Amino acid sequence: MFTVEKIKKISKVDYKTQKDELMLKVGELQRKAKELKVPILIIFEGMQGTGKGLIINELLLSLDPRGYNLYNNPDDRKNLTERPMFWKFWEHLPKTGEISIFYRSWYFSTLWREKDYNRSCIDINNIEEFLQDSGMVVLKFFLYTSKNEQSKRLKRFEKNPLSSKKSRRIALRKNKHYDEIMDKWEKIIQISDNGIVGWHIICAEDLNFAKLEVLKLISQELENRLEVKTSQIPIVLPTIQSFDLSTVDLKQNIKPKEYKETLKKYQKRLHDLQFEVFKKKIPVIIAYEGWDAAGKGGNIKRLVEKLDPRGYSVIPISSPNDFEKSRPYLWRFWHYFPKFGYFAIFDRTWYGRVLVERVENFATELEWKRSYKEIREMEEQWVNSNAVVIKFWLQIDKDEQLRRFEERKNNQDKQWKITDEDWRNREKWDEYELAVSEMIARTNNIRAPWTIVPSNNKYYSRLFVLKTVIEAIEDHLKK
Amino acid sequence: MFTVEKIKKISKVDYKTQKDELMLKVGELQRKAKELKVPILIIFEGMQGTGKGLIINELLLSLDPRGYNLYNNPDDRKNLTERPMFWKFWEHLPKTGEISIFYRSWYFSTLWREKDYNRSCIDINNIEEFLQDSGMVVLKFFLYTSKNEQSKRLKRFEKNPLSSKKSRRIALRKNKHYDEIMDKWEKIIQISDNGIVGWHIICAEDLNFAKLEVLKLISQELENRLEVKTSQIPIVLPTIQSFDLSTVDLKQNIKPKEYKETLKKYQKRLHDLQFEVFKKKIPVIIAYEGWDAAGKGGNIKRLVEKLDPRGYSVIPISSPNDFEKSRPYLWRFWHYFPKFGYFAIFDRTWYGRVLVERVENFATELEWKRSYKEIREMEEQWVNSNAVVIKFWLQIDKDEQLRRFEERKNNQDKQWKITDEDWRNREKWDEYELAVSEMIARTNNIRAPWTIVPSNNKYYSRLFVLKTVIEAIEDHLKK
Incomplete structure (x- = not known):
């Protein structure tokens, strides 16, 4: 040329x-x-x-x-x-x-x-x-x-x-x-x-x-x-079957004693793995999504409890601040990409684009539809950089959520945890369910898979997450 | 997914x-x-x-x-x-x-x-x-x-x-x-x-x-x-400098005796190379474009004169027949892609899209603009399949063309070579020149380069082409 x-x-x-x-x-x-x-x-x-x-x-x-x-x-x-x-x-x-x-x-x-x-x-x-x-x-x-x-x-x-x-x-x-x-x-x-x-x-x-x-x-x-609008050409998404959340079995139970013992064992194992990961310079990205009151906070706490704090960071994601808003929406997630050998744990994630932003109309239809591919590409690039990418959806049912909301409302120590927004979101349960089902189907990949975590029982949920993280890292180390 | x-x-x-x-x-x-x-x-x-x-x-x-x-x-x-x-x-x-x-x-x-x-x-x-x-x-x-x-x-x-x-x-x-x-x-x-x-x-x-x-x-x-029109979104072409045909030096001359000796030598060499190419299963694609009366026919004749006819085919390209018209315009060129180890020599080529079809409005602006990239991609795929791709533009000046047209008109044996269309094309010399200049700039690639052949002197032109083909094949064999 x-x-x-x-x-x-x-x-x-x-x-x-x-x-x-x-x-x-x-x-x-x-x-x-x-x-x-x-x-x-x-x-x-x-x-x-x-x-x-x-x-x-x-x-x-x-x-x-x-x-x-x-x-x-x-x-x-x-x-x-x-x-x-x-x-x-x-x-x-x-x-x-x-x-x-x-x-x-x-x-x-x-x-x-x-x-x-x-x-x-x-x-x-x-x-x-x-x-x-x-x-x-x-x-x-x-x-x-x-x-x-x-x-x-x-x-x-x-x-x-x-x-x-x-x-x-x-x-x-x-x-x-x-x-x-x-x-x-x-x-x-x-x-x-x-x-x-x-x-x-x-x-x-x-x-x-x-x-x-x-x-x-x-x-x-x-x-x-400068004055041209961005492309408004409608996007063709692959035809695909949505994931049916109602098929998730939520009836698991676990005894406190068994929980304590297993928790200790898992946390010890993860602690050891952290060192391995550091030596081998593998970045580990753990993404948490889930219903309000599904127990993300407590879950993350147990996950990092025994880790060396110099090796991980927890990144809470809420609506973007001005600094972040002045950049493309994926910018902040790239920004927090961990150094090779470190953990980044996201409490809510880039999937907000196809969840809250979709349901609340913060993103246009074109924008959130486009983002399935954009997100898959970002994760693909991460995986190609040798990252372990683990994505959790913490699943509870509507009754369990109500029980927890009520408990929070009535318990002085937990009142801070519940806001009007939570109640408003609850009213849109069906819309969110639709968005979640589509999200899981469209962004589930073997190398960056979703793990649906049955979370009606918190003990079960925490152990399930720990086990998944341990196995994912072990699998990666074997490669 | x-x-x-x-x-x-x-x-x-x-x-x-x-x-x-x-x-x-x-x-x-x-x-x-x-x-x-x-x-x-x-x-x-x-x-x-x-x-x-x-x-x-x-x-x-x-x-x-x-x-x-x-x-x-x-x-x-x-x-x-x-x-x-x-x-x-x-x-x-x-x-x-x-x-x-x-x-x-x-x-x-x-x-x-x-x-x-x-x-x-x-x-x-x-x-x-x-x-x-x-x-x-x-x-x-x-x-x-x-x-x-x-x-x-x-x-x-x-x-x-x-x-x-x-x-x-x-x-x-x-x-x-x-x-x-x-x-x-x-x-x-x-x-x-x-x-x-x-x-x-x-x-x-x-x-x-x-x-x-x-x-x-x-x-x-x-x-x-079924009833939706194809995309009409205007295409963004790379900004690029066109190739200036007037910079080509056309004053070369060659003596008949020297021509004969060199021709013989080159043809012998190409004959030997044909066997090499066959053994190594390298497909060779030679594309001829050039002004009317630039001497493509005589040139091709000298090129294939000493070759084994089982190893090459000459494909004359004119306006597509019905069979070809019912397929995408690049179809027929793919169709004639030579078997590995063989030569395909195109007398006029896929570049018709950005030459005659552009100038005569047989293709829409969107179509011919899009085709630069489509053509580069096709050639890229050929080159990636180990093909040698050689593209000639036979350059003569306007006076020389007139001289040859007149000669054809006045010579009983050559009258068949000249048609009304040739005269009509000649009237559009400037438009064609523009199209050629842009074509060369947009589709010249190191691995599928254009060779501009000074062709006011036919002897020179023929030897130049032979030499280029020989060198291109030799270079490829060295890889």
């Missing part, structure tokens, strides 16, 4: 005039984006020696520095990472009304992968689609020069006494492999020419030409897209 | 009534599809023992046998293939107004791939998008049962004296690996839940239930989609 021709040089005067005009325009559009609360992500990729840095610099000069941030994606091919590849990019996504600029992005991080190269391309397409659907404007630039021009520039770089010996060596090796690297870029651009976020492929043989092109395209794109 | 619950058995009477009604409906919709000239592709995938065969049979009984064909995709994991994986599926695509049913499809063929599994998933998404865009209705069914039910059915199968010993062994092994296989299916369904062609995932724990579901969904889908 890259052809290089004779360059039409731009005169200095022309360049200056055009540039000044474009810079003003871009600054203006930045202010407009802020006003409209549209987040903007601009990605720069390209061959070595194409002047990416200089071009980005020109762009930055036209922007209000309080409204952008630049993320320089390091070449960390050989470094050990502490989190999944995409994590760092999520961290640096723009807030509403702001601009993030990625100096090299997920493309660069994918380019040198061998085994999971294609998988990573699939992930990229999914993420870009997700961001665009969430209302973000995403722009992608790829810069290239001819092999000769690159060679010239890299030689100049080599002579520069400020560049390190090592980076000089790498640069020259890169020119030698120009064709091979270009071929890799062509492939990745082809796969990611996804009809969702279009590429801008720019010949930087003449640097001034490239600078103007970038500014021109940014102002054109923002002009066209 | 697969949950199995208690089955609600359907009574025999209910089943019979519903089935009869649905079968009539499906038959009716088949006739409507024929009338509307809509091609329909129905894909069945699923675990062993889910009754795919029985379900398909029920479906076939409701159809007019003159209007469908069933393709049974064999389990050819271990067989050597003679063409790229997707080739056989292209061959069995439905014509307009007809129904093709794939008993196992590209999913099944992908499931067991290791190295190129993800790549194959990307290809599938692209192909399904292409088919849908071309106006085909594509339906996908996945059938599953619980592990227990599968085990029961496979045991019954085992006891069946008609099943071979080998297939019995395989069947039972499959039940043992139920989870592993389901996991593979989940992954592939997740990737291909592409918002383009939706999956229908059906629990076949009760076979009658599954039969009704399939018939119901087929009639619903056809009802909704």
Whole structure:
């Protein structure tokens, strides 16, 4: 896709005039984006020696520095990472009304992968689609020069006494492999020419030409897209049978003595496993969902009771705060992704999207329908990063909930646990049941499965959860 | 994504009534599809023992046998293939107004791939998008049962004296690996839940239930989609610099004596390479495009002159015949894909879509714009199947064309070569030049590159082509 021709040089005067005009325009559009609360992500990729840095610099000069941030994606091919590849990019996504600029992005991080190269391309397409659907404007630039021009520039770089010996060596090796690297870029651009976020492929043989092109395209794109609504095309979900919650057997019982003994045994075992998991750098994600008063709190307490507190965190999820609201809805869950070797325990989760947000109409139908796939993709990426993902639905029946609500109401010490909202939610039991059934059917996967926990009996519920976690980790360690 | 619950058995009477009604409906919709000239592709995938065969049979009984064909995709994991994986599926695509049913499809063929599994998933998404865009209705069914039910059915199968010993062994092994296989299916369904062609995932724990579901969904889908227009969403093409044809140097000259000697040498070399290519089972695809009177015919003649005619075929491409028109436009090029080890030489090509069809408005703007990516994908798949893909643009200037036209007009023996259409095309030189420039820029890839052949001098042009082919094959053999 890259052809290089004779360059039409731009005169200095022309360049200056055009540039000044474009810079003003871009600054203006930045202010407009802020006003409209549209987040903007601009990605720069390209061959070595194409002047990416200089071009980005020109762009930055036209922007209000309080409204952008630049993320320089390091070449960390050989470094050990502490989190999944995409994590760092999520961290640096723009807030509403702001601009993030990625100096090299997920493309660069994918380019040198061998085994999971294609998988990573699939992930990229999914993420870009997700961001665009969430209302973000995403722009992608790829810069290239001819092999000769690159060679010239890299030689100049080599002579520069400020560049390190090592980076000089790498640069020259890169020119030698120009064709091979270009071929890799062509492939990745082809796969990611996804009809969702279009590429801008720019010949930087003449640097001034490239600078103007970038500014021109940014102002054109923002002009066209800042006020465009996100896609409203209805979504086709797979036909599927919902999971029937009424088939769950809730009659289990367990004696206090047996409970105590087993609890102790399980907690000891989990404590030992925590160390194993830490040594092997396996991230463990435990997600709790369930009816109000199903006993999530007490359950989590027993789960972590004997764990080393430096190795886990419990993340309670309620409605997002302002900081979180100014990002795509999955952002905060990525943010809390545990370091490799650690536990993250979510008290309510990303599934709020298809539960409370669906039932209470906080999300549009299009949004929550789309999220089944978005969530599956996120979990898939986690699992591919060697994570153990365990999802619990704590199931009680309607009578048991009423009993617990009444108990809370009448017990001084437990009154704080019950709110008007709980009663309101209870009135919508049937709607929630529908949402839960569909959620389980649509997001149950062998590698990130739902476990339905019969929880009318709290003892049973707690042991069941502990046992499931232990087995899941043991299975993973055996792999 | 697969949950199995208690089955609600359907009574025999209910089943019979519903089935009869649905079968009539499906038959009716088949006739409507024929009338509307809509091609329909129905894909069945699923675990062993889910009754795919029985379900398909029920479906076939409701159809007019003159209007469908069933393709049974064999389990050819271990067989050597003679063409790229997707080739056989292209061959069995439905014509307009007809129904093709794939008993196992590209999913099944992908499931067991290791190295190129993800790549194959990307290809599938692209192909399904292409088919849908071309106006085909594509339906996908996945059938599953619980592990227990599968085990029961496979045991019954085992006891069946008609099943071979080998297939019995395989069947039972499959039940043992139920989870592993389901996991593979989940992954592939997740990737291909592409918002383009939706999956229908059906629990076949009760076979009658599954039969009704399939018939119901087929009639619903056809009802909704037969009269829907294909997507008219405008397409975002990558920004790119067009290739400037005026930069091609056309002043080369070559002496007759030198020409003769070199020609002989090159032809000998190519003859030897043909044997190498045959031994190594490398398919070679040579695509010729160029201005009218640029000398394609004479060029091809010199190329094949010394080749073994059993090893190549020359495929002249003009406007599609009725047989070809009733299929998606890329169909005929897939059809002519050479067997591994053979040459296919195309005299004009799939690029007609962005040349003549664009300039003459035979394709809509949306169609030809979309085709850059479709074509790149097709070539990518070919290259991934170990093919050598060589694309020539024979470049002459406008004066040279006129000279040759006049010569043809005035020379009795050559008059057949010149038609009114040639003169008409010549009037649109500028429009064609624009189309060619964009085509080269958008579809030039390192692994399927364009070679611009200066052809004002025919000798030079012929040697240039021969040399390029020789080098491309030599490079490939070195890999």
